[in-house]
Amino acid sequence: MTVDEKVSEGARKVYQLLEKSSDLHIEAWADYVVFTWRWWLLLGLTLIPWIIWLVYRKKESTHRLLFVGFFTIFISLWLDSMGTQLGWWYYKYELIPFTPSFKPWDFSLLPVTTMFFLQFKPSINPFIKGLVYAAIIAFIAEPLFLWLGYYVYPNWEYIYSFFIYFIIYLISHFIVTRNKFERI
Structure with missing residues (x-):
């Protein structure tokens, strides 16, 4: 052979x-899983943040913010898939079962949170905002979803997430503050 x-x-x-x-x-x-209260909550957490964002976004910055939102979706989906495949975490409840990722988090909660943080008080030092952003997500949101039973961390610590979210925020800030894109 x-x-x-x-x-x-x-x-x-x-x-x-x-x-x-x-x-x-x-x-x-x-x-x-499907149609349980956890599933309905996941559906709401996938749709409601985008509805809120559509109403309260900074309208003149919509495209710039969406660019960063899609960047955040791409990065979080990639990291989430990698983490599940490496056995760092796994999901017990998912909105749809076709990819190993937490769709409400990757496609809605994280990108919308990032976009709101970027547009709220944009003159604040991005390192300070990045620290607050990372701390809220890693030390409040993640433990909440763990407590609600959505996933398990057999080989992961919140502090690892903190540094990743901090870097995601700083890159997002860098992207959103570029003065212009070249014309096609």
Whole structure:
């Protein structure tokens, strides 16, 4: 058997296990999660922040803020997928069971919070705002969702999240404060 054939066989086995795992995950989600109070709360936490943002956003900065919001979605989704695959955390309740991520957090709560922080008192030192942002999310929001039973941290600490959120905020601030984008 050649190296390429061994790699192909190994990849095939991995994807068979992933398919079986996915089937079990979807079955458990359909039987025990969907339409429970936790699921309805997740649905609300996915939709309501965007509705609030649409009403209270700084209208003249909509596109700039959305650019940062999409950056935050991309980063949080990537980090979330990586963390679950590495076994740092896992989710017991999910809005939809097709990717290993906490959709309300990655697609709504984190980007909307970032956009509001950026537009609120923009003259405050970004390092101070970043510290407050990271502290609120890592030491208040994450423990709350852990307490509500949405996920488990077998190999993660809040302090790790604090530094990640601080960096996300500083990069977001850098992006949103650029004077202009080049015309296409």
